[in-house]
Amino acid sequence: MSTTLFQHRDYRKLFTAQVSALFGTGLTTVALGLLAYELAGADAAAVLGTALTIKMFVYVTLAPVVAAFAHRLPRRSFLVTLNGIRGAIVLGLPFIDQVWQIYVLIAILQAASAAFTPTYQAIIPDILPDEHDYTRALSAAQLAATMETLLSPMLAAAALTLISFHWLFVGTAIGFAVSAALVLATRIPHSTATAAGSFRDRITVGLRIFAATPRLRGLLGLNLVVAAAGSMIMVNTVNYVRDTLGGTQSGVAILLAANGFGTMLVALALPRILDRTDPRPVMLTGATALVLGLAAAIGLSTAGSGDWRWTAAIAIWALIGAGTAAILTPTGQLLRRSAQPGDRPALFAAQFSLSHLAWLLTYPIAGRVTTAAGFTATWITLIVLAGAGIVAAQRLWPRHDPAQLTHLHEIGSIDPARLLDAEQVDATHYRHTHPYIIDTDHPRWPTRRELAMAA
Numbered sequence: 001m002s003t004t005l006f007q008h009r010d011y012r013k014l015f016t017a018q019v020s021a022l023f024g025t026g027l028t029t030v031a032l033g034l035l036a037y038e039l040a041g042a043d044a045a046a047v048l049g050t051a052l053t054i055k056m057f058v059y060v061t062l063a064p065v066v067a068a069f070a071h072r073l074p075r076r077s078f079l080v081t082l083n084g085i086r087g088a089i090v091l092g093l094p095f096i097d098q099v100w101q102i103y104v105l106i107a108i109l110q111a112a113s114a115a116f117t118p119t120y121q122a123i124i125p126d127i128l129p130d131e132h133d134y135t136r137a138l139s140a141a142q143l144a145a146t147m148e149t150l151l152s153p154m155l156a157a158a159a160l161t162l163i164s165f166h167w168l169f170v171g172t173a174i175g176f177a178v179s180a181a182l183v184l185a186t187r188i189p190h191s192t193a194t195a196a197g198s199f200r201d202r203i204t205v206g207l208r209i210f211a212a213t214p215r216l217r218g219l220l221g222l223n224l225v226v227a228a229a230g231s232m233i234m235v236n237t238v239n240y241v242r243d244t245l246g247g248t249q250s251g252v253a254i255l256l257a258a259n260g261f262g263t264m265l266v267a268l269a270l271p272r273i274l275d276r277t278d279p280r281p282v283m284l285t286g287a288t289a290l291v292l293g294l295a296a297a298i299g300l301s302t303a304g305s306g307d308w309r310w311t312a313a314i315a316i317w318a319l320i321g322a323g324t325a326a327i328l329t330p331t332g333q334l335l336r337r338s339a340q341p342g343d344r345p346a347l348f349a350a351q352f353s354l355s356h357l358a359w360l361l362t363y364p365i366a367g368r369v370t371t372a373a374g375f376t377a378t379w380i381t382l383i384v385l386a387g388a389g390i391v392a393a394q395r396l397w398p399r400h401d402p403a404q405l406t407h408l409h410e411i412g413s414i415d416p417a418r419l420l421d422a423e424q425v426d427a428t429h430y431r432h433t434h435p436y437i438i439d440t441d442h443p444r445w446p447t448r449r450e451l452a453m454a455a
């Protein structure tokens with residue numbers, strides 16, 4: 001994150017508003033897990049799995065719709081209202097005494113969040129007209145969302161050692177109030193509308209780039225690995241600690257903190273490593289760590305009793321946190337490398353939807369299979385999915401993945417003025433070399449045979 005980006009006062013306020021709201025939502029999720037356990041006991045995994053599935057469903061369906069209309073709304077009042085709704089819902093959560101009430105409140109809470117994010121994203125280009133700043137802002141948003149998912153459990157864990165979980169909801173509501181105040185203090189220009197095209201157009205462009213770019217096809221597999229291991233952490237920690245390990249609320253906090261600690265360690269160390277290393281081996285190592293973590297968890301779920309299981313569980317939860325960070329930290333860079341500046345918002349939006357789809361698949365598994373068949377069966381199901389994801393990533397994303405590709409263009413298929421440093425190689429083809437990115441001039445990736453012909 002450059003200093004110049006955060007020198008924009010309005011952007012800084014809006015970004016802080018987004019981050020406070022994100023963490024508010026994240027803390028709610030943790031408090032919700034404990035609330036589910038209070039209401040459902042052994043069935044908490046099913047309750048949590050369903051609640052988180054509702055969240056993902058609302059995100060995947062509602063966010064695109066709101067995004068398509070975001071430019072027509074009075075945006076500042078809309079954002080403030082959404083924060084107000086979320087704050088009110090959160091304050092209501094401690095008074096819940098029925099499981100179905102959790103589902104209703106979560107649906108409303110997440111609908112407000114799903115509407116907030118695309119509206120926020122639509123405002124950013126109006127505040128930051130500079131393309132370079134805007135791209136950096138997209139990465140900052142992606143990183144903030146990632147860090148939220150990973151760090152809020154740890155924050156919640158720390159808070160829980162001091163206060164009861166009902167107070168977490170109050171902290172969350174304060175987060176939304178701060179967010180609303182910051183939005184009120186921001187000058188938000190009227191929408192420049194039309195510029196970026198409808199969300200549906202943007203999402204189609206993003207999906208097309210995803211489908212055509214080998215390294216992004218690999219990322220699809222990695223999204224699945226992250227969701228498989230992450231669902232185990234998010235949905236199963238409460239029950240595993242309380243029912244299997246015989247621990248308490250602070251035991252839940254310790255395991256979640258171990259997970260967050262692993263994440264933070266890797267997220268902090270990685271930027272320097274990524275300056276020197278390709279993202280592929282880093283991300284595949286992360287995926288391997290996640291599969292190993294799941295395998296160890298399966299082993300642990302079949303082990304007898306004994307306090308050593310605590311130590312083992314802490315190590316496994318930390319390993320999964322570390323593996324997750326190794327995949328998520330380089331993701332923004334991967335997306336930036338794979339699209340022209342104008343297509344980047346579309347590509348980030350596509351990654352948002354596609355990664356949520358993976359969670360939409362794994363959350364219900366972690367919830368339902370656990371209550372029906374126990375941890376061992378659940379984690380075996382999740383490791384099969386994670387294994388499929390890692391194999392797909394390895395096969396779809398070639399080991400040799402240079403930015404520059406020497407390739408051919410058929411004469412007549414492209415305006416010669418756009419052919420930088422091209423030389424004519426035969427009667428029908430030009431050849432040139434530049435960073436290869438899917439765009440109007442390069443609608444698909446060259447096949448191995450085409451690359452050999454160009455060499």
Ligand SMILES: [Zn+2]
Nearest residue numbers: 407409432442
């Ligand atoms: Zn070209």
